[in-house]
Amino acid sequence: MATGKLLAVWLVNKSGGLIYHRALREDAPTLDANACLRLASVWHSLHAISRKVAPVTGCAGIESLECDTFDLYCFQAETGMKIFVTMTKGSADASGTLRRTHRAYCDYALKNPFYEVEMPVRCELFDVAIADIARSVNERG
Amino acid sequence: MPAAASRTALGAACWTATEKVNAELFALTHGAFVRQILRDHEDDVECANAALERVGRAMGARMVEEFLSRTNASGGACATFEEAMEMTTRVGLKMFLNVDAKTRDWSEERDECVIEMESNPLAEFVELPGKYGDLSYCNALCGAIRGALETVRVRTTCAFESDPLRGEGERFAIRVKLLELVPEEYPFDD
Numbered sequence: 001m002a003t004g005k006l007l008a009v010w011l012v013n014k015s016g017g018l019i020y021h022r023a024l025r026e027d028a029p030t031l032d033a034n035a036c037l038r039l040a041s042v043w044h045s046l047h048a049i050s051r052k053v054a055p056v057t058g059c060a061g062i063e064s065l066e067c068d069t070f071d072l073y074c075f076q077a078e079t080g081m082k083i084f085v086t087m088t089k090g091s092a093d094a095s096g097t098l099r100r101t102h103r104a105y106c107d108y109a110l111k112n113p114f115y116e117v118e119m120p121v122r123c124e125l126f127d128v129a130i131a132d133i134a135r136s137v138n139e140r141g
Numbered sequence: 142m143p144a145a146a147s148r149t150a151l152g153a154a155c156w157t158a159t160e161k162v163n164a165e166l167f168a169l170t171h172g173a174f175v176r177q178i179l180r181d182h183e184d185d186v187e188c189a190n191a192a193l194e195r196v197g198r199a200m201g202a203r204m205v206e207e208f209l210s211r212t213n214a215s216g217g218a219c220a221t222f223e224e225a226m227e228m229t230t231r232v233g234l235k236m237f238l239n240v241d242a243k244t245r246d247w248s249e250e251r252d253e254c255v256i257e258m259e260s261n262p263l264a265e266f267v268e269l270p271g272k273y274g275d276l277s278y279c280n281a282l283c284g285a286i287r288g289a290l291e292t293v294r295v296r297t298t299c300a301f302e303s304d305p306l307r308g309e310g311e312r313f314a315i316r317v318k319l320l321e322l323v324p325e326e327y328p329f330d331d
Contacts, residue, residue, distance in 0.1 A: 014326075048327050077209050078218050078293045080325075099210065106207040117202060 004071060004091025006137045009101060009130055010036075013118045014080025016044035020121040024134040028086070043084065047074065064093070073098060081105075097137055104129035148227055152235030155211050159236060168265045175278060186275045193277065197284020198291070205289035208233055218293075222319045223251050225295050229286060230256050238262055252319040255302050256286075261313045269306045278306050283315055294323040 007028040011020035018040035023030070031039070047061040065072040073094035074084035083101050085094055108126035109115045115123055175193065182188035212232060219225040226244055234240040234256075241259040248254070263279045277283070283299040290297050298318045303310030 045329065048329070052327065077206060079206055079209065081206065099213070102206075102210045106210050110203040110206055 003140060004087035004089060004094075006094075006097065006134045007070060007086040007088060009134075010040055010043075010084050010086075011101075011105065011121065012040045012044050012082040012084070014082075015118070016041045017118070019119065020126075022127070022130055024130075025138065027088075043074070044082065047076065047082065075099075075102065077102065097133060100133050101130065104133065145227065145231065148231040149235070149241075151212060152232040155232060155236035156239055158211070164262050164265070168262055171263050171281075172267065175276075179273070179276070184272070186273055190275075190277045190280050193280035194284040194287075197281030197286075198288035199284075200281070201285035201288025201290075202292045204237065204285065205292045208236065208289065209293075211236065221251070222295065222322065223247070223254075225290060225293070226254055226256070226317060229290065233286075233289070234258065254317060256315045256317060258313045258315075264306055264313070267306055274307065276307075277301055277304065279304070279313065286315065286317065294325065296320040296323055 006024050008021065008023045010018065013019050018037050021031075021036045021040070051059050051061045061076055062074055064074065069089070071087050071089060071091060071094075072084055073087065074082060075095070075098040076082045083098050083105070085097055085101070087094060104126060105121070108123050108129050109121045110117070112123050112125070115121065175189075178192050178196075179186075179189050182192060212228075219228055230242045230244050234242045240261065242256050244254045245257055246255040261279060263282065267278060269276060269278065277300075279301070283301065287297055287299040297320055300316055301309075302314040302316040304313060305311060
């Protein structure tokens, strides 16, 4: 089976606001800015609902969503910041990619003194780091 | 206590994996920074203490994300204040400052403790002159601890219990008191 390719990376702050979105392949759907904001906030709510309705305690929310045409993998840090990626079918998990994205966010957004926490990430170095991650994921296998 | 030992090991591992900066550069930068804050507040020591706390808090709020990403602590969030303090003390201080520390003097309700630091790289070369006798030179550290905990919904107060620079005790010790474990906010009403 072919390995999944990274389609897009999304970062959502703890209040459900989209702070970063980037499509990484040509076959990623083109969405306008409003659609992105809306989808991010829908995912934020779904994620929160999944924690509430979970029959077990200590549920961390939806980690992956498998669809016919793509897979979505999500990671939420204890700070409430969420990272999720959409991938083409065929990957078993994306924890490595999510972890690397989280690390890149710490390094190139949070450590940038001019980045304002909870606000949209507009840091070139972060863009570069995301592009690197996408390249390494999409060129393997 | 195996939990403590594994946390110490995790702290050491994180410290080893982190990129380092020269300790003197760090200590001297902090010194210059404190001097500038004093100057900005026209030698008003109380104001300077508050300003240091504020700056530390802003740093802590950002640093906690790195702490989480490096420790991969996403799976097991701290359930109690006690766990959170152990993680802060044994992992956090070690990974960012290479300080060995432990908690002591736990209150009976387990909502208050003292973090005792074996060393303090910030205060390496410092002697406080008389007119700055009340300066809490490392107050940014208290702020950082408070800011970091606050970001993961643990509201605390944080202050130096003993500060050798002010002639109190042999070691730096920080008293942390839990105010509230803030429940998570949901984007909808129940």
